[in-house]
Amino acid sequence: MLRAWWDSFRNQGLLVPSQRRNRQGPAKIAVQGVFHRYGNEVEALKELNLDVHSGEFVCLLGPSGCGKSTLLYALAGTSPPTRGTIRIDGQPILGPGPDRLLMFQEPALFPWLTVQQNLTFALGGRALNRQDRDRVAREYIQLVKLDGFEDALPHQLSGGMRMRVSLARALSLDPAVLLMDEPFGALDEQTREEMHLLLQEISLRTRKTVVFVTHNIREALTLGDRVVVMAGRPGRVLQDLEVRLPRPRDPDDERLARLSRQIREALREADRATVARTDPGVEKIDVRPNEDHAAKSPAARLDAGGLGPGR
Amino acid sequence: MLAGWALAASSGLWPPQLLPPPWAVAESLWTMGADGRLGSAIWASLKRLLSGYCLSVAIGVPIGLGIARFRVLSRLIKPVVVSLQALPSICWLPLAVLWFGLSESAIIFMVVMGSVLSVAISTEDGVQSIQPQLLQVAGTLGIRGLRFVAGVLIPGAMPGIVTGLKLGWSFAWRALMAGELLYASGGLGQLLAAGRQALDPAQVIAVMGAIITVGVLMDRALFRTLEHGVRRRWGLQLST
Numbered sequence: 162m163l164r165a166w167w168d169s170f171r172n173q174g175l176l177v178p179s180q181r182r183n184r185q186g187p188a189k190i191a192v193q194g195v196f197h198r199y200g201n202e203v204e205a206l207k208e209l210n211l212d213v214h215s216g217e218f219v220c221l222l223g224p225s226g227c228g229k230s231t232l233l234y235a236l237a238g239t240s241p242p243t244r245g246t247i248r249i250d251g252q253p254i255l256g257p258g259p260d261r262l263l264m265f266q267e268p269a270l271f272p273w274l275t276v277q278q279n280l281t282f283a284l285g286g287r288a289l290n291r292q293d294r295d296r297v298a299r300e301y302i303q304l305v306k307l308d309g310f311e312d313a314l315p316h317q318l319s320g321g322m323r324m325r326v327s328l329a330r331a332l333s334l335d336p337a338v339l340l341m342d343e344p345f346g347a348l349d350e351q352t353r354e355e356m357h358l359l360l361q362e363i364s365l366r367t368r369k370t371v372v373f374v375t376h377n378i379r380e381a382l383t384l385g386d387r388v389v390v391m392a393g394r395p396g397r398v399l400q401d402l403e404v405r406l407p408r409p410r411d412p413d414d415e416r417l418a419r420l421s422r423q424i425r426e427a428l429r430e431a432d433r434a435t436v437a438r439t440d441p442g443v444e445k446i447d448v449r450p451n452e453d454h455a456a457k458s459p460a461a462r463l464d465a466g467g468l469g470p471g472r
Numbered sequence: 473m474l475a476g477w478a479l480a481a482s483s484g485l486w487p488p489q490l491l492p493p494p495w496a497v498a499e500s501l502w503t504m505g506a507d508g509r510l511g512s513a514i515w516a517s518l519k520r521l522l523s524g525y526c527l528s529v530a531i532g533v534p535i536g537l538g539i540a541r542f543r544v545l546s547r548l549i550k551p552v553v554v555s556l557q558a559l560p561s562i563c564w565l566p567l568a569v570l571w572f573g574l575s576e577s578a579i580i581f582m583v584v585m586g587s588v589l590s591v592a593i594s595t596e597d598g599v600q601s602i603q604p605q606l607l608q609v610a611g612t613l614g615i616r617g618l619r620f621v622a623g624v625l626i627p628g629a630m631p632g633i634v635t636g637l638k639l640g641w642s643f644a645w646r647a648l649m650a651g652e653l654l655y656a657s658g659g660l661g662q663l664l665a666a667g668r669q670a671l672d673p674a675q676v677i678a679v680m681g682a683i684i685t686v687g688v689l690m691d692r693a694l695f696r697t698l699e700h701g702v703r704r705r706w707g708l709q710l711s712t
Contacts (some may be wrong), residue, residue: 196479237612259614269609272707282623283613316707334613 176420179387179401186210187251189370190236190338195245197231197396205231206242213338216368220375220385224428228396229374230342236372237263237340249338262336262394266346269326270315276302276326283330301329318420321352325359332367339462342374343381354412357383361409378421383410390424392431399431400424492674495497501678509663514677514686516658517648520576523582525644532588532640533633534597539703550596553589561586561647565654579651586647588590599625599631634702638695647685658687 192214197206207387213219226404234240235247238257247254249261258261270279280298281291289297302308303323319461324344331339345353361384364371375381381388381405390400402424406416480486481493488496504510535553538545564585565578572578602625610624626633634666652661660683667675 257612263612265605265606265609267603267605269605270608271624271627273630273705283615285619285623286614314705314707330613 165265169418175405175416176402177405183408186214188248189215189217189250190372191246191248191251192232192236193246195232195241195242195247196234197228197242197244199234203366204395205398206235208216209245209331209396209398211351211389211398213370213372215370218364218371218373218384218386220373220381220388221391221397222375222378222381222388222424223399224393224432227391227393229376229391231269231396232391233263233342233372233374234338237261239263256426257396259334260333260337262331262339263282263330264327264339264341264344266343268315268323269328270323270326271369272315275312275314276318277328279315280330280333284333287334297333301333302326304332304366305329305359319352320348323358324352326346328360328363330466332363332369336369338370340406341371343375345378346375353380354406357412360384360411365408378424379412379417382406382417382424383419388424390427392435394435400427484552488669490673492677496596496674497681500672501681501693504663504675505679508681510682513658513663514682517652517660518686520659521583521648522654524580525587525641525649527580528584528586528588528640529637531584531624532591532636533595535588535592536597536633536636537599537621537629539592539628540596540599540629541625553592556585557589557593560655561643562650564647565651568651569655574655579648583644583647584652587644589621589638590643591633591636593635594636595629598629598636601632602628602681613669630702631706631708634695634699638691638699640689641690641695645690649683 166384190211192209192211192213194258195206195209196204205243209228209232211232221232223229231240236244236249236254238254238261238332243254254261272284274282277295277298280296280301283295284297287294299308299311302311305328307322307329310318310322315326318326328344336384348356357380363369364384373381373384375384385404387470388400390402391397398446404420409418413469478494480489481491492500500512539550539553540546554571561582564582567580568578568585572581605627606624610620615624648659649661649664652659653665654661661680664676664683666681667673667679
C-alpha cells in the first residue's frame with residue numbers, strides 16, 4: 162500500500178490521465194456509446210467511448226475477456242457493435258475497408274510467395290504499375306530492415322523476420338489506421354523487444370495511427386502514446402492514460418517497471434470491485450498479491466513481462 | 473524372381489504355350505518394338521490419356537473449388553461426387569457407347585469419368601486445408617474476386633491439387649486400359665487383347681510389362697517432381 166502510494170508519487174507526470182485538450186482537431190476514430198453482446202453472454206462491451214487522434218499510438222490493455230479484441234474487430238468492421246457508433250474521419254464504419262488494416266498474431270504470409278512477392282501481391286489491388294509495385298515493396302522491406310531477404314521464402318525466415326515481413330506488407334498498403342491484435346504474442350521475449358524498438362522507430366517515422374491490442378502491461382507502456390486500460394464483465398474503459406516517456410523507450414527502464422506496477426494495481430482493484438459486485442455471496446478474497454489469488458485475478462492473468470507482483 | 477520364372481517355365485510343369493519363358497517375352501517385346509506396333513500403341517494410348525486427363529483437370533479443379541467455397545454446391549454436388557466415386561470407371565463404358573457410339577469420344581468420356589471425381593475431391597480437400605488466417609488476411613488486404621481465386625485459393629490448395637492430379641492420372645490410366653482392352657482400336661489395351669486372340673502369352677506379358685513401365689515412368693517423371701517442387705516451395709515437410 163505504501164509502495165503503491167510511493168510509486169504513484171514518483172510516477173507523477175509520467176502517466177497522466179489523457180486529456181482531449183492536448184490534441185487538436187476532430188478525432189480520427191470516434192467510438193461513441195458502443196455496446197457489444199455475444200449471443201446471451203455477458204456484455205463484451207458496455208457503453209464504451211474512445212477517441213483516437215491522427216498519428217496516435219493507442220494501446221488497448223486488459224486481461225483476456227475484457228473486450229479489447231472485440232473493440233478492435235469492431236474498428237476493423239468485421240464484427241459490428243450491437244449498439245452505438247464508430248466513426249472514422251466522421252464516417253460511420255460499416256464494414257472492412259482499405260483505410261484500416263488488421264494484423265494478427267500470426268504473420269500469415271503466403272508461403273508460396275517470396276518476401277518481395279508477398280508485398281507486391283498485396284499491392285496488386287492498387288493502381289500501380291509493376292515497377293512502382295516493386296519499388297514500393299523494396300522500400301518497405303528496407304524499412305523493416307530485411308534488405309537482402311527479398312527472394313527468401315517465408316519458411317526460410319525466423320518468426321521475428323516473418324512478423325517484420327507481415328508488418329512491411331501491412332505498411333506498404335499505407336492504411337490510415339493500423340489495427341494490431343497482439344501481433345507479437347507468439348514471439349520470444351528477445352525478438353519481441355527487437356520488434357518493439359523497430360515498431361517505435363517506424364511509428365516515429367511514418368506517424369501512423371495505430372490501435373494495438375495487448376495483455377502485456379510493459380508492452381503497452383513501451384509502445385503506446387496512450388494506454389487505454391480496460392476491464393471485463395462488462396467490458397469497459399478503466400483508465401485512459403498518456404505515457405510521457407521519451408522514445409525510443411528502453412525495456413529495462415526502471416520507470417517502465419514502476420508505471421506497470423501502478424497499472425497492475427489499478428487492474429487488481431477493478432477486479433476486486435467486479436467480483437464483489439457480480440458475486441456478492443462470495444467470500445472476501447485476499448487482497449494481498451499472493452500467488453494463489455494471483456492465479457485467479459485478471460490482473461495476474463496479464464503477462465507480467467517478467468515483473469511479478471512480488472518484485 | 474526372374475530366375476524363378478525361367479526355372480518354372482523350363483521345368484515343363486506348365487506347357488510353354490501358357491507360361492512362356494522370360495526370353496520369349498523379351499523377344500516378343502523386341503519384335504513389337506522393331507515393327508513399330510509397340511511405339512504406335514503407346515503413342516495412341518498416351519494421346520487419349522492426355523486429352524481425357526486435361527479435360528478432367530479442367531472440369532475437376534473448378535468443381536472442387538466450388539464445392540469447397542459454396543455451401544449450396546457442397547450440399548448439391550458433393551454427395552453425387554462421393555457416391556459416383558464408388559462406381560468403377562469401366563461401368564461407364566456401356567453408357568459411353570450408347571451416347572457416343574464406338575468412337576474416340578466414348579473412350580475419352582470414360583477416362584474423364586474415371587479421374588475427374590478424384591481430382592475434384594482432392595481439390596476440395598486442398599482448399600479446406602488452407603490455413604484460415606491466410607483467407608482472413610487476404611480479406612483484410614483487400615484481395616478479392618479473381619485475384620483471390622488465382623492468387624490465394626488455387627496456390628493455397630496446390631498441395632491438395634497436386635495429390636488430386638496424381639490420383640487422377642493413375643485412375644485415368646486404368647480407365648483407359650480397361651476401355652481399350654474391351655473395344656478400342658489402337659493403343660496398348662488393344663495390343664494386349666490382340667495377344668490373347670493370337671494365343672500368344674509372350675505378347676500378353678510383354679504388353680503388360682510395357683503398360684507397367686509407362687505408368688510408373690509417368691508417375692515418377694511427372695508427379696514426383698511436381699509434388700517435390702510444390703512441397704519444397706510451400707515449405708512443407710517432404711514425405712519421403
